[in-house]
Amino acid sequence: MRKYLFIAIALLAVLSCGQENKGASTASMAVSFDDVLATRRSIRDFDSSKEVTEAQVREILTAAQDAPSWANTQSARYYVAITKEKADAVRELIGERNKQSTAGAPVFIVSTYARGLSGFFRGEQTNEIGDGWGAYDNGLNNAYLILKARSMGFDTLIMGMRDSDALRSLLDIPDEETVMSVIALGHRASDPVKPTRKPLDEIAKFF
Numbered sequence: 382m383r384k385y386l387f388i389a390i391a392l393l394a395v396l397s398c399g400q401e402n403k404g405a406s407t408a409s410m411a412v413s414f415d416d417v418l419a420t421r422r423s424i425r426d427f428d429s430s431k432e433v434t435e436a437q438v439r440e441i442l443t444a445a446q447d448a449p450s451w452a453n454t455q456s457a458r459y460y461v462a463i464t465k466e467k468a469d470a471v472r473e474l475i476g477e478r479n480k481q482s483t484a485g486a487p488v489f490i491v492s493t494y495a496r497g498l499s500g501f502f503r504g505e506q507t508n509e510i511g512d513g514w515g516a517y518d519n520g521l522n523n524a525y526l527i528l529k530a531r532s533m534g535f536d537t538l539i540m541g542m543r544d545s546d547a548l549r550s551l552l553d554i555p556d557e558e559t560v561m562s563v564i565a566l567g568h569r570a571s572d573p574v575k576p577t578r579k580p581l582d583e584i585a586k587f588f
């Protein structure tokens with residue numbers, strides 16, 4: 382009996398060790414896509430004791446690059462504030478509420494798109510949406526980014542409240558690019574409640 386109890390405790394220890402390593406090593410982890418969708422939340426309480434490496438950000442952005450884009454124009458651009466100094470500087474430019482929400486986030490990714498690519502053919506606007514397609518592609522790209530981050534055990538907060546002019550000068554963002562969101566990246570300190578969603582039939586019509 383004692384022997385079985387010992388084996389059970391040893392097994393539990395091994396399993397909980399695997400949980401602690403979540404996010405540290407990503408290649409060997411298999412998280413189901415549904416789990417990624419279900420556990421991805423906008424996080425407003427980050428754990429300041431946990432870091433994100435440049436290699437991990439590169440892995441996340443490489444996955445974001447797999448997103449579809451208009452004629453493969455790939456107009457999404459990223460500016461990664463990863464040093465403490467730059468991250469703190471970006472945090473000053475996202476408004477008081479977002480600043481508080483992201484106090485413990487180690488990395489900020491400013492997401493832009495280059496105008497005149499998505500939605501254009503040989504320099505001509507293809508239809509009435511124009512550069513709106515750049516924003517569309519940017520959102521798709523960001524969706525890949527936040528889901529990949531979640532699959533690696535990280536958490537994010539997309540922020541549309543930000544000072545785009547100040548970010549442009551801080552990060553040398555060219556005039557030809559439109560500044561979209563700032564995405565905080567880190568580890569959640571607590572689990573938020575999922576905001577409710579509208580009933581499907583309110584947002585989708587079937588014919």
Ligand SMILES: Cc1cc2nc3c(=O)[nH]c(=O)nc-3n(C[C@H](O)[C@H](O)[C@H](O)COP(=O)(O)O)c2cc1C
Nearest residue numbers: 421422423424425479482539540541542562575576
């Ligand atoms: C384009 C966009 C802009 C957003 N801007 C902010 C923001 O400035 N501050 C914030 O706390 N949350 C922001 N959010 C997060 C939303 O509030 C959040 O996605 C929504 O409430 C649903 O919650 P969930 O992401 O946990 O599912 C933004 C989300 C998107 C997609």
